[in-house]
Amino acid sequence: xxxxxxxxxxxxxxxxxxxxxxxxxxxxxxxxxxxxxxxxxxxxxxxxxxxxxxxxxxxxxxxxxxxxxxxxxxxxxxxxxxxxxxxxxxxxxxxxxxxxxxxxxxxxxxxxxxxxxxxxxxxxxxxxxxxxxxxxxxxxxxxxxxxxxxxxxxxxxxxxxxxxxxxxxxxxxxxxxxxxxxxxxxxxxxxxxxxxxxxxxxxxxxxxxxxxxxxxxxxxxxxxxxxxxxxxxxxxxxxxxxxxxxxxxxxxxxxxxxxxxxxxxxxxxxxxxxxxxxxx
Amino acid sequence: xxxxxxxxxxxxxxxxxxxxxxxxxxxxxxxxxxxxxxxxxxxxxxxxxxxxxxxxxxxxxxxxxxxxxxxxxxxxxxxxxxxxxxxxxxxxxxxxxxxxxxxxxxxxxxxxxxxxxxxxxxxxxxxxxxxxxxxxxxxxxxxxxxxxxxxxxxxxxxxxxxxxxxxxxxxxxxxxxxxxxxxxxxxxxxxxxxxxxxxxxxxxxxxxxxxxxxxxxxxxxxxxxxxxxxxxxxxxxxxxxxxxxxxxxxxxxxxxxxxxxxxxxxxxxxxxxxxxxxxxxxxxxxxxxxxxxxxxxxxxxxxxxxxxxxxxxxxxxxxxxxxxxxxxxxxxxxxxxx
Numbered sequence: 001x002x003x004x005x006x007x008x009x010x011x012x013x014x015x016x017x018x019x020x021x022x023x024x025x026x027x028x029x030x031x032x033x034x035x036x037x038x039x040x041x042x043x044x045x046x047x048x049x050x051x052x053x054x055x056x057x058x059x060x061x062x063x064x065x066x067x068x069x070x071x072x073x074x075x076x077x078x079x080x081x082x083x084x085x086x087x088x089x090x091x092x093x094x095x096x097x098x099x100x101x102x103x104x105x106x107x108x109x110x111x112x113x114x115x116x117x118x119x120x121x122x123x124x125x126x127x128x129x130x131x132x133x134x135x136x137x138x139x140x141x142x143x144x145x146x147x148x149x150x151x152x153x154x155x156x157x158x159x160x161x162x163x164x165x166x167x168x169x170x171x172x173x174x175x176x177x178x179x180x181x182x183x184x185x186x187x188x189x190x191x192x193x194x195x196x197x198x199x200x201x202x203x204x205x206x207x208x209x210x211x212x213x214x215x216x217x218x219x220x221x222x223x224x225x226x227x228x229x230x231x232x233x234x235x236x237x238x239x240x241x242x243x244x245x246x247x248x249x250x251x252x253x254x255x256x257x258x259x260x261x262x263x264x265x266x267x268x269x270x271x272x273x274x275x276x277x278x279x280x
Numbered sequence: 281x282x283x284x285x286x287x288x289x290x291x292x293x294x295x296x297x298x299x300x301x302x303x304x305x306x307x308x309x310x311x312x313x314x315x316x317x318x319x320x321x322x323x324x325x326x327x328x329x330x331x332x333x334x335x336x337x338x339x340x341x342x343x344x345x346x347x348x349x350x351x352x353x354x355x356x357x358x359x360x361x362x363x364x365x366x367x368x369x370x371x372x373x374x375x376x377x378x379x380x381x382x383x384x385x386x387x388x389x390x391x392x393x394x395x396x397x398x399x400x401x402x403x404x405x406x407x408x409x410x411x412x413x414x415x416x417x418x419x420x421x422x423x424x425x426x427x428x429x430x431x432x433x434x435x436x437x438x439x440x441x442x443x444x445x446x447x448x449x450x451x452x453x454x455x456x457x458x459x460x461x462x463x464x465x466x467x468x469x470x471x472x473x474x475x476x477x478x479x480x481x482x483x484x485x486x487x488x489x490x491x492x493x494x495x496x497x498x499x500x501x502x503x504x505x506x507x508x509x510x511x512x513x514x515x516x517x518x519x520x521x522x523x524x525x526x527x528x529x530x531x532x533x534x535x536x537x538x539x540x541x542x543x544x545x546x547x548x549x550x551x552x553x554x555x556x557x558x559x560x561x562x563x564x565x566x567x568x569x570x571x572x573x574x575x576x577x578x579x580x581x582x583x584x585x586x587x588x589x590x591x592x593x594x595x596x597x598x599x600x601x602x603x604x605x606x607x608x609x610x611x612x613x614x615x616x617x618x
Contacts (some may be wrong), residue, residue, distance in 0.1 A: 008354075080554035124501070245527045251525045253567075279565065
């Protein structure tokens, strides 16, 4: 029989970093306890893991680090429930359990040779960070065409990974467009909601894929803009979230129609989602 | 082969010496599958158990592993149960349900070692149904009162005896081990007669059901069929094919264990996101999920309906919500008696 998929891999929390000004999102860095452990966790951008706080339980989170960054795993987590609250309060050095990698990943093979447009809103930028970091790695960058990243938050203090965004902004092999909802003193970037900014940027759909993650309302109003830009449903890739427990397609709660978000997703094309009931 | 009814208790004692034996045990007005320590505890007078025997392989609550956390790491000890078991007196519907559950616990990517290990180490001794209950509709769900699919042995009650049919190699081995006597022609004829006489009165039309469900997710019928449902979850807890579960921790300081418990799609918390968003906001969405899962999604994924017609959800529902009527309503036809 296969490895028991319920058993967690012990990992050590080495950094508990307050990511946003409102302090509601922390970024956690976990280190493997051995090289062997690291080998047992081969992941790709877009996958998630169940983080277990011993004594509190498990919850699923998208992996924010990229496989091109060895030695550790990174997650950005909002404080909303029992497990995430326990994580937020956790001392560095604490042992947690990690179960994964789970789910499918962004179709990096099929994306080769294409222009890539990444659109993210709020703290749904985590696996998108993983994806962009992966693609920006020198040995991968040549596999893809133009890389455009449109990323918005309510205000500058809520943007994730601010230092990295500043780095990306200096590079010539990525077009980064950051936006905030309302003007703030000292902000030199764009102002406006993601759908409007996407319209202004008007990314070409020619030989392109768009990958979009964000709150439902952002998705709802950005879709028509992408359509106007000529993106067909097959060219739009999304990542779903649903309440999960097992992460392996058995506990029965994360399904959308006959697909399980945990096992068959979380990454779906819009064309695939159009075939499923609107229940997510 | 044949077993005299008076020899059953002794035969069970013989099995108990070697296996964990589970059989129906009388509990007030109904019966439940329990592990028996003596053959005399078994009672086959009830038509079927209140709760299906699936819990022997997939317990209502089970420890997945225990752990002990130190500053350097964590020790995890898995609790896979590999005891040899016999489930004695399992009805055809419940035997069939295990074949359906096999699909869930071994999917295209993952294997559940807890269920699969128990399953591999369990022998199913089936018992046919001479007199199906009024709530039974197994013949409409691809099984029947003497369907031996999924069993290792099938017992047919011929009055004073059980005529035993060997279904699988595992069953043949067990029969040989028990030294069961061969059945005479008259016994076999009696068994055939019993089988022929058994009648499942209720027929549910399933023709066109899948096609209908493929296209009626947004239909107004879902506004209607859930109305009297209280969302108590009795149907899911008493269903032999329901498999949804929750996973929780139980710990004191650094030592604890991870436990899984049966859960139910009929509860709002089942799908509630941390953000407060809930993709299935009300009774309508949850009832639709239950029906769709059994009669469409399961068919899409495994080419089989996740219902065996045992009728427990009908019997246990506090407001008499009848799945047969729901299906008939969906198809726009009446459930009918033969």
